Amino acid sequence: MKLFHTGNSPYARRARIAARESGLAVEIIDVAPLAVENHALLQHGPGVKVPGLETDGGAYFCETLIITQHLNEQSGGRLMPGDASEVEKARELEGVASLLMDSLFLRSHENRREPGENSPAVIEKEAARAARCYDALDSCLGGQGPRINLGTIAAVSALGYADWRHADDNWRGGRDGLAAWFNGMMEIPSVADTKPDF
Numbered sequence: 001m002k003l004f005h006t007g008n009s010p011y012a013r014r015a016r017i018a019a020r021e022s023g024l025a026v027e028i029i030d031v032a033p034l035a036v037e038n039h040a041l042l043q044h045g046p047g048v049k050v051p052g053l054e055t056d057g058g059a060y061f062c063e064t065l066i067i068t069q070h071l072n073e074q075s076g077g078r079l080m081p082g083d084a085s086e087v088e089k090a091r092e093l094e095g096v097a098s099l100l101m102d103s104l105f106l107r108s109h110e111n112r113r114e115p116g117e118n119s120p121a122v123i124e125k126e127a128a129r130a131a132r133c134y135d136a137l138d139s140c141l142g143g144q145g146p147r148i149n150l151g152t153i154a155a156v157s158a159l160g161y162a163d164w165r166h167a168d169d170n171w172r173g174g175r176d177g178l179a180a181w182f183n184g185m186m187e188i189p190s191v192a193d194t195k196p197d198f
């Protein structure tokens, strides 16, 4: 399989960690920069986004949730807990972390638009959504030890992205449990090696 990514993409980071932890043979290919005409990814479909996964069977998957799900299935379930109730918790976490990532990503783009072209209402709404997500992650992960599943991979990637693009959110403030969990996750080599460079 081939996994296409760019250096600091939080979505691609999830796929990169999942690929490594799956134990599968996945070639990781950096396709930066994305914003060019006739990009090589166009041969795989209309999106030209990362992550993208070319399977051994010749299919091409876009969308992080589809890619990481495929990697989990191909690895015989290595990326999810074995116990059914733990699977539900991991899925719940993956959902909250996914919507946090989408929210942070949207707000980051909004923040970087020209003054007068961005929407303060959107920025405010997404900042409030992110704060609720940080609280939810703190409730769920505070006091937990580091472990890999698709939920924790999504959560550590979203929080790492917040450190880069939304340092002012100060997500660690008043959330000691979440901060300690994050530090523990950063000890895992696949997580440490994919930390955004900023």
Ligand SMILES: N[C@@H](CCC(=O)N[C@@H](CS)C(=O)NCC(=O)O)C(=O)O
Pocket: 008, 009, 010, 011, 012, 034, 035, 048, 049, 050, 051, 062, 063, 064, 065
């Ligand atoms: N919904 C997509 C989002 C992926 C995404 O937006 N990736 C960004 C990089 S972080 C990208 O490829 N952007 C290129 C562009 O917007 O042209 C997913 O879950 O994989």
